[in-house]
Amino acid sequence: MNSPKQPNNAALDRIVANARREADQRATGYRERALGMYPWICGRCAREFTRANLSELTVHHRNHNHDDNPADGSNWELLCLYCHDNEHSRYVDHTGVSAQAAEERQAAATSNPFANLKSLLKRD
Template identity: 75%
Template sequence: MSTSKSGPDSNRLDRIVAQARADASEREKGYRERALKMYPWICGRCAREFTRTNLQELTVHHRNHNHDDNPADGSNWELLCVYCHDNEHSRYIDHTGNNDEAQVAAATSNPFAALRELMAKKGG
């Protein structure tokens, strides 16, 4: 039995590296990456500063609340920390009264409907 170890498949590694570079290039075309290159890494509301270690907590807010409106000059974007971003959207929902995400159907059942009868049986 031969136990020779073969080296890493250099063609496979080259494909992985090429794919990783292509993926990074594609991500850079996204509005978040463009905004991070365009603006300083500071929250536009609370002025908290960000570094590479906590950059995932810095988000891009669309000023007109239209996520499809991404002009090349970044005029519809501002960088906000996750807390200020949530606050901004909460204020927008309060102002417009439009909360499509939180439309919840009214309860149709009463879980305590038979409680009086159960308590009566148990008590005597």
């Protein structure tokens, strides 16, 4: 009769430690910090959220700079998906340029990597 295989406690401890470490890393993200800092209510339409529909609540950066994440959360507001989309549409209407298009315009290529391709492909 075969006895049940005993669990490898060291491997289980590593899995649990890894899961806790990953949870701690997620908790340091601005979304998790904002959700812990503010009530789960849309700042525009006042819709309330629970764990069941929390994925529909987003963190909006008031100055539209996603790299500006102060520890006090002063650049964040929680908005539902619909209000967040509306806010970004209003920003595009006001400026005439989306934030993504502005970034793409700044990151234009300044060189041509294929300029010498024909001579490289020539066979002697």
